[in-house]
Amino acid sequence: MAEFKLKIRRFDPESGTAPYWDEHTVDLEPHRSVLEGILQARNEKDGSIGVRCSCRSAICGSCGVRVNGKPGLACHTHLDDALASAGEDGVIEVEPMGNMPIIKDLIVDMDAVHWKKIQRVTPWLIGKEPVPEREYIVSRESMIDVTQSMACIQCGACVSDCLSMEVDPLFVGPAALAKTYRFVGDPRDAAHEQRLKDLGDDKHGIYDCTHCFKCIEACPKGVAPMNQIMRLRRIAGNDFHIKDRNNGERHEAAFVKNIEKNGILHEADLLPDSYGGKFHPRAVPELISSLPIVMTALLRRKMTPAKALLHPHRAPDGVKKIYEVVEGRDQRNEFNLYISGTDADNEGTAEVAEAIEAAEPAGVAPDGSAGSSA
Amino acid sequence: MKVAYWPGCVSRGFTSELHGSMAAVAPMLDIELVELDRANCCGAGVIAEHSQELADTLNARTFALAQQEITQGADLMMNICSTCQGAQSECQQRLDASADYRAQVNETLADEGLEYQDGIINKNFLWVLVEDIGLDKLKTLVRQPLTDLRVGPFYGCYIVRPTDRLDINRAQPRDEYLGQVIETLGGTVIDYAGSHKCCGFPIITMNKAASLEQAGRHLGDAVDAEADCLVTPCPLCHLNLDLQQPMAAKQVGRELNMPVLHLPQLVGLALGISPEDLGLQHHIVKPTSVIDWSQAVVGGVGGW
Numbered sequence: 001m002a003e004f005k006l007k008i009r010r011f012d013p014e015s016g017t018a019p020y021w022d023e024h025t026v027d028l029e030p031h032r033s034v035l036e037g038i039l040q041a042r043n044e045k046d047g048s049i050g051v052r053c054s055c056r057s058a059i060c061g062s063c064g065v066r067v068n069g070k071p072g073l074a075c076h077t078h079l080d081d082a083l084a085s086a087g088e089d090g091v092i093e094v095e096p097m098g099n100m101p102i103i104k105d106l107i108v109d110m111d112a113v114h115w116k117k118i119q120r121v122t123p124w125l126i127g128k129e130p131v132p133e134r135e136y137i138v139s140r141e142s143m144i145d146v147t148q149s150m151a152c153i154q155c156g157a158c159v160s161d162c163l164s165m166e167v168d169p170l171f172v173g174p175a176a177l178a179k180t181y182r183f184v185g186d187p188r189d190a191a192h193e194q195r196l197k198d199l200g201d202d203k204h205g206i207y208d209c210t211h212c213f214k215c216i217e218a219c220p221k222g223v224a225p226m227n228q229i230m231r232l233r234r235i236a237g238n239d240f241h242i243k244d245r246n247n248g249e250r251h252e253a254a255f256v257k258n259i260e261k262n263g264i265l266h267e268a269d270l271l272p273d274s275y276g277g278k279f280h281p282r283a284v285p286e287l288i289s290s291l292p293i294v295m296t297a298l299l300r301r302k303m304t305p306a307k308a309l310l311h312p313h314r315a316p317d318g319v320k321k322i323y324e325v326v327e328g329r330d331q332r333n334e335f336n337l338y339i340s341g342t343d344a345d346n347e348g349t350a351e352v353a354e355a356i357e358a359a360e361p362a363g364v365a366p367d368g369s370a371g372s373s374a
Numbered sequence: 375m376k377v378a379y380w381p382g383c384v385s386r387g388f389t390s391e392l393h394g395s396m397a398a399v400a401p402m403l404d405i406e407l408v409e410l411d412r413a414n415c416c417g418a419g420v421i422a423e424h425s426q427e428l429a430d431t432l433n434a435r436t437f438a439l440a441q442q443e444i445t446q447g448a449d450l451m452m453n454i455c456s457t458c459q460g461a462q463s464e465c466q467q468r469l470d471a472s473a474d475y476r477a478q479v480n481e482t483l484a485d486e487g488l489e490y491q492d493g494i495i496n497k498n499f500l501w502v503l504v505e506d507i508g509l510d511k512l513k514t515l516v517r518q519p520l521t522d523l524r525v526g527p528f529y530g531c532y533i534v535r536p537t538d539r540l541d542i543n544r545a546q547p548r549d550e551y552l553g554q555v556i557e558t559l560g561g562t563v564i565d566y567a568g569s570h571k572c573c574g575f576p577i578i579t580m581n582k583a584a585s586l587e588q589a590g591r592h593l594g595d596a597v598d599a600e601a602d603c604l605v606t607p608c609p610l611c612h613l614n615l616d617l618q619q620p621m622a623a624k625q626v627g628r629e630l631n632m633p634v635l636h637l638p639q640l641v642g643l644a645l646g647i648s649p650e651d652l653g654l655q656h657h658i659v660k661p662t663s664v665i666d667w668s669q670a671v672v673g674g675v676g677g678w
Contacts (some may be wrong), residue, residue: 213535
């Protein structure tokens with residue numbers, strides 16, 4: 001057994017008093033979880049500590065908190081690890097998650113934010129018509145593709161730390177968008193385009209994410225919500241050519257073209273092109289509003305008129321060739337490490353597969369039924 | 375040391391003072407820069423959003439060009455942009471993970487006679503400064519310590535997350551390096567809420583209000599923490615924090631006037647290079663607080 005100091009953020013909105021820190025010393029094995037520490041403090045020191053938990057095995061998603069400022073599951077964080085990431089005073093700080101109102105102490109209102117956003121994206125399968133007489137048949141690969149987004153346990157850790165939501169509470173957010181990919185990536189779903197169109201029409205939809213990687217870092221299950229958002233954009237822009245209200249698709253197209261032409265980014269073209277070109281009705285007010293800044297930048301010789309208007313750099317042939325080959329493919333090539341693993345991870349698996357195949361009588365699976373050994 | 379140097383796009387465009395200050399600082403740190411002038415944009419996450427293979431192949435091309443320099447004696451590849459670091463590391467992770475995938479990408483590069491071999495070392499100047507040059511050596515080179523200068527670090531998302539991909543851990547706390555550098559240069563590190571947050575730049579054309587709100591909030595937090603200036607290793611953050619600062623101030627409804635320095639500029643000041651040679655006169659927010667300080671020591675910039 002060892003002693004650990006826990007500093008717990010306390011707040012009861014109905015009390016009228018401001019939030020405060022409460023410190024307790026708990027006595028537990030170092031490999032025990034922060035949740036067990038909180039529960040010991042509650043059971044032995046102060047029964048009024050508010051904390052939500054259920055399975056204690058990192059699968060129910062109830063005990064999302066921030067430990068030393070980082071979001072995660074209290075039951076999935078060892079006390080010794082938490083101590084190692086604590087400040088110099090050796091006190092483990094436990095706070096409620098962010099971006100959601102506090103109900104009491106470590107319990108946040110998941111209904112008010114997280115679940116509303118999940119409901120926002122129609123989180124169920126919209127089946128194709130006509131409904132097949134028996135089950136939908138889908139390929140194995142296509143279901144593997146959505147397993148990463150299916151790994152979500154709805155703990156809200158990504159929502160807690162989303163930096164876009166911090167300034168724009170209406171942002172649909174990482175958890176709900178990862179859930180969207182779960183259906184947009186599912187071949188049985190009939191509403192891929194409508195789902196994406198809906199989230200493109202929403203100014204706080206798929207193009208409101210800043211690529212800050214906070215959700216990837218926060219997720220205790222490896223869902224990588226930001227990567228799922230990028231996949232939604234890829235499908236919305238490339239497959240359905242959806243013109244969203246944020247100019248996201250235009251910006252992406254302008255950027256990709258800019259590099260094809262110049263090899264390196266020519267920023268002076270990117271801005272107007274992101275709004276549809278220098279003379280596009282959407283671009284004109286944007287350009288006028290940025291004029292004072294442009295003038296200051298010119299005055300300070302941050303940029304020169306020549307640099308802004310001319311294109312001194314042309315893409316090397318090698319870059320053009322890359323565009324020709326990759327953009328010319330019939331199908332987009334997407335290498336997902338979560339699914340494929342690295343060569344090092346997979347070392348030996350081919351031999352194992354061969355060994356299994358060799359051990360099985362041809363055409364008969366281990367359960368005796370006829371089938372392939374794939 | 376000799377490095378295959380990838381300056382990035384923005385450091386040669388709207389923040390050309392960054393490229394210039396790196397060139398001014400490098401010889402004093404004994405870094406020989408071999409510029410990768412045929413290399414291409416890293417895609418800044420936007421090209422990957424369009425096509426992952428396109429981004430991976432474009433960056434494999436840059437890596438292959440850098441490896442040619444490494445074969446001829448360069449120690450590693452160095453960049454001066456957090457976004458390049460993050461976008462390139464992401465592509466490298468995929469390229470290094472699978473020999474089959476790498477072979478496919480290399481097939482596209484073959485026409486140009488290029489081939490990427492896994493395992494390139496590509497580091498931001500910040501990492502080179504701490505890991506390869508070393509803080510002890512840096513300390514001996516300081517001519518004008520940044521005494522009494524209160525500096526807030528601003529990292530940029532791409533250089534601090536995700537921690538596993540960027541090899542950030544307790545033994546290698548790359549997400550604390552800016553603070554270590556500021557201290558080594560004699561300055562005071564300011565702790566404020568925004569240091570590791572997003573500047574908002576990636577959505578400046580998509581949701582301007584939210585983008586400027588992020589920049590404005592972090593700058594305001596730095597003002598409240600009484601920082602004299604911020605320092606960043608990311609030119610894209612610099613665009614939102616400096617170039618767009620007047621707009622950000624409007625968005626958050628308060629005066630900001632927070633100078634934002636590029637990392638090589640801060641290093642250069644401490645090494646005794648004049649503010650003018652570091653291009654500080656090109657900033658939108660005049661670094662008056664910094665210059666007041668350097669006037670006392672360096673003797674003024676003049677001319678602007």
